[in-house]
Amino acid sequence: MLSTSPLATLKSFLVAIPPSVIALGVAAIVVLYGVVIYNRLVGLRNQFKNAYAQIDVQLKRRYDLIPNLVETAKAYLKHERETLESVIKARNAAVIAAQATASNPADASVVRNLLNAESNLAGALSRMRVTVESYPDLKASQNMTQLSEELTSTENKVSFARQAYNDSVQSYNTARETFPAVLLSGILGFRPAELFQVTNAVEKEAVKVQF
Amino acid sequence: MNFFAAQTRARNRTGRLLILFALAVLGTATGVYFALMLALREAIRIPVDTARHVDMPPALAQWWNPEMALYSFLGVGLLVAIASIYKWSTLGAGGPAVAKMMGGRLVTPNTTEYRERQLLNIVEEMSIASGIPSPQIYVLDEELSINAFAAGLSVQDAVVAVSAGALREFPRDELQAVVGHEFSHILNGDMRRNLKLTAVLFGILALAILGQFLLRVLLRILASGQTGGSRRDNKKDNGLAVISLLGLLGLGLVVAGSVGFFFGRLIQAAVSRQREYLADASSVQFTRNPRAMADALNRIRARSSLIRSPHASEISHFFFAQSFDSLFASLFATHPPLPARIQAIIPGYDFPKPAPTRAKP
Numbered sequence: 124m125l126s127t128s129p130l131a132t133l134k135s136f137l138v139a140i141p142p143s144v145i146a147l148g149v150a151a152i153v154v155l156y157g158v159v160i161y162n163r164l165v166g167l168r169n170q171f172k173n174a175y176a177q178i179d180v181q182l183k184r185r186y187d188l189i190p191n192l193v194e195t196a197k198a199y200l201k202h203e204r205e206t207l208e209s210v211i212k213a214r215n216a217a218v219i220a221a222q223a224t225a226s227n228p229a230d231a232s233v234v235r236n237l238l239n240a241e242s243n244l245a246g247a248l249s250r251m252r253v254t255v256e257s258y259p260d261l262k263a264s265q266n267m268t269q270l271s272e273e274l275t276s277t278e279n280k281v282s283f284a285r286q287a288y289n290d291s292v293q294s295y296n297t298a299r300e301t302f303p304a305v306l307l308s309g310i311l312g313f314r315p316a317e318l319f320q321v322t323n324a325v326e327k328e329a330v331k332v333q334f
Numbered sequence: 335m336n337f338f339a340a341q342t343r344a345r346n347r348t349g350r351l352l353i354l355f356a357l358a359v360l361g362t363a364t365g366v367y368f369a370l371m372l373a374l375r376e377a378i379r380i381p382v383d384t385a386r387h388v389d390m391p392p393a394l395a396q397w398w399n400p401e402m403a404l405y406s407f408l409g410v411g412l413l414v415a416i417a418s419i420y421k422w423s424t425l426g427a428g429g430p431a432v433a434k435m436m437g438g439r440l441v442t443p444n445t446t447e448y449r450e451r452q453l454l455n456i457v458e459e460m461s462i463a464s465g466i467p468s469p470q471i472y473v474l475d476e477e478l479s480i481n482a483f484a485a486g487l488s489v490q491d492a493v494v495a496v497s498a499g500a501l502r503e504f505p506r507d508e509l510q511a512v513v514g515h516e517f518s519h520i521l522n523g524d525m526r527r528n529l530k531l532t533a534v535l536f537g538i539l540a541l542a543i544l545g546q547f548l549l550r551v552l553l554r555i556l557a558s559g560q561t562g563g564s565r566r567d568n569k570k571d572n573g574l575a576v577i578s579l580l581g582l583l584g585l586g587l588v589v590a591g592s593v594g595f596f597f598g599r600l601i602q603a604a605v606s607r608q609r610e611y612l613a614d615a616s617s618v619q620f621t622r623n624p625r626a627m628a629d630a631l632n633r634i635r636a637r638s639s640l641i642r643s644p645h646a647s648e649i650s651h652f653f654f655a656q657s658f659d660s661l662f663a664s665l666f667a668t669h670p671p672l673p674a675r676i677q678a679i680i681p682g683y684d685f686p687k688p689a690p691t692r693a694k695p
Contacts, residue, residue, distance in 0.1 A: 170465065177462060269448065275506075276455035283463040286622060291465070 157311075160304045164313045167295035171316055174288035178319065181280040182221050182241075188277050189214045189248075192270050196251070199261035206247075206254050213244040234319075248274075285319050292316040335624045335679050337615040344612035348605055355531065355601045359414070362538055362594030367406040369586020371397060377579040413544065414537030421536035425529050429486025429493035430470060432652075436483075436643050438472030438495045449501055456510045457494065463620035464517045469494050473501060479638040480504070483652040484516035485525060492520040503637070505691050508630035511617050512654055515627070518616030519652065524609045528651045531602045538594045545587025552580040599666060606651045606668040614675055628680045631655075633688040635672050 193207050200207060220240035223233050261267055295316055299308045375394050393399055427435070441450050453471060461468040469484070469492040477497035486492035494516045496509075504512065519525060555577065614631075618624045639655035640646075646657045656669045669675075676683050 174465065181462070269451070272448070272452055272455065276452075276459060279455075279459045280462055283459050283620075287463050287465055290619070 156303070157307055160307055161311055164295070164298055164304065164308060164311070167291065167298050168313065168316075171288060171291035171295050174284070174291045175319075177284040178281065178288055179221065179225050181277065181284045182217075185274075185277040185281055186214055186218045186221070188270075188274055189244075192274055195264075195266050195270055196255065196261060199258050199264075200254065203254050206251050210244075210247040210251050213240070213247040216240045217244045289318050292318050335615070335618050337619040340615035340678065341612055341619070344608045344615065347608045348612075351601055351605045351608065355534075355598060355605075358594055358597045358601060359534065359538065361597075362541065362590050363407050363410040365590030365593070366410050366541060366587060367403050368397075369583055369590060370406050371399065371402060372586065373579050373582035374402075376582055377575040410541065413540055414534065417537040417540035418533040422529065422533040425532060426487055429484075429491045432485035432649060433470070433472040433493045433495050435645055436472075436474060436495060436641075436649070437476050438474050438493075441471040441473055452506060453496065453501060453509065453513075456506065456513050460510065460514050460517045460620055463514070464521055464616075466517065466521055469520060471496070474498060474641075474643075477641055477643070479640055479642075480634050480655070481639045481641055481657060482512050482516055482654045483649060483657075484519040485649060485652055486520065487526050487529070489520060492525075494520075497641070499637070503633065503691055504630060505689075507621070507623055507626035508633065511621055511623065511627040511630045514617035514620040515613045515654055517620065518613035519609070521616070522609065522612060524613070525652055527609075528602070528606060531598075531605065535595060535598045535602065538591055538598055540591070542588050542591025542595060545584045545589075545591055548580050548584030548587065552577060552584060555580070603666045603668055607670045610669050610675070611678060614679060618679060624679045628676050628683050629688065631672050631676050631679075632683070632685060635685075636688050 189210065193210055196203075197207060217237070217240040220233075220237040224237045227233050255261055255267070298304060299313050299315065371394070375390075378390055378394055393402070430440075433440075441454060443454065445451055445454070450473070453473075457468050457471055466489050469486070469489075472493055472495040474495055474497045478499045479497060480500045480503055482494065482496045482500055484492060484494050494513060496512070500509070500512065614627060617627050621627070634655045639653070639657060640659065641653070641657040646653075650657050651668045653669075655672070656667060664671075670678075673685075676685070
């Protein structure tokens with residue numbers, strides 16, 4: 124059996140440490156915590172930056188797919204030229220807007236332009252879908268079903284890319300603003316990030332549609 | 335559905351359960367310590383009672399002996415560690431290996447099957463929503479029930495397998511909800527966590543096996559009648575002491591090991607159920623479509639999710655829904671009951687009859 128209780132031994136050990144060592148110890152813990160916070164914020168920031176790049180990738184894929192869709196539909200929709208043409212026009216406008224945004228993502232007006240172009244495109248596609256519904260031959264053709272699945276998927280991907288971006292921005296902003304990280308985030312250079320807002324209801328409807 | 339809050343709840347509960355698991359392991363080690371002390375004391379006592387001038391050594395005079403405690407804890411720790419490492423090495427098959435074991439067929443990117451093409455698209459979409467790369471996709475052609483699983487120890491090694499029944503019967507959005515659920519398992523390392531628990535539990539079981547071994551040795555000694563001479567003498571006392579030592583220690587190990595294993599399994603099942611809630615909530619986060627997730631679960635209620643493959647029980651934790659029927663269903667169930675899962679997503683769900691899927695080309 125021990126001659127003294129463990130608690131007494133611990134107490135005498137603690138009392139013997141000089142205050143300067145204790146101060147150093149506390150400082151070391153603070154620095155270590157700061158490093159942990161920094162690394163975490165860097166990780167989250169890189170995550171949302173990467174998520175932003177994904178949006179652009181998916182937008183491009185969608186723009187590339189639309190001309191195929193229109194070509195396939197053209198043979199059947201001989202009397203719906205206007206509908207098809209509006210889709211191509213909206214698509215071209217969106218391509219230009221996307222390129223502008225890719226080179227200057229921080230500019231709010233450029234982004235707003237893109238969102239407008241996107242909502243116009245969504246509207247045109249939606250009208251085209253309604254038209255296709257009344258042409259059962261076109262709707263049933265294998266080319267059309269496969270293409271429409273690809274288009275649905277691409278639209279979903281754009282939507283999910285934006286959602287993933289917003290989710291990661293939210294994670295980053297929350298981590299940045301909670302205590303105790305909030306004390307250090309300003310000093311360490313972590314600025315709040317912007318959410319990618321979808322303001323147009325039509326745009327929201329166009330995605331996740333099943334044929 | 336407030337999926338972020340639901341995710342936090344599930345994560346916190348997992349943390350508490352893992353602490354409980356650690357306590358169960360410590361409890362088992364404590365049980366072994368007491369068994370050892372009991373065995374030694376009874377073994378020593380026999381010569382003492384027959385007044386052979388052997389005193390109870392001071393080390394065993396009281397129940398608390400720090401040195402003995404240290405040895406028994408270290409001994410238990412070593413045994414559990416070795417057994418766990420052994421079990422991990424046999425269990426840790428990669429994702430593709432598990433998929434093939436279950437009879438899965440890899441879906442290649444150039445597939446011409448419409449539904450498989452759609453499945454690949456769905457997987458890519460979830461990969462974007464969740465932020466992890468697309469895993470390999472397998473179809474279980476022989477499984478006609480509705481189920482899916484994720485396997486693999488890391489994000490790079492992960493696979494998702496979907497039963498033929500699921501591929502045929504789920505509409506696009508429900509299939510996506512199921513895939514999203516599996517992505518959550520991959521993202522949150524649920525397979526790896528579960529295998530770690532299984533490995534440690536095997537270590538606990540090893541204690542009980544050791545105890546059984548000691549009891550068998552004891553039986554052999556008794557059977558051969560080697561307990562000593564017919565007269566009361568030194569040999570007989572020593573013999574009785576050995577019997578007492580082996581018997582009590584063996585029994586103690588069996589009891590401690592079995593009880594520890596039982597509670598450990600209970601906790602493992604509870605952890606698995608929390609990870610299922612987490613996966614459901616994460617799927618809703620990825621798809622932003624709670625109705626699809628609830629409908630997918632509702633569809634399974636109407637149909638079966640039981641898997642035919644004999645290997646189903648091995649990887650039961652990884653399936654989307656309960657893959658086998660068990661006797662103590664609720665205690666050891668790896669998944670929460672379907673109504674509970676649905677209510678967690680949509681509290682006032684109306685449980686409609688699932689609409690049949692439209693035939694696709």
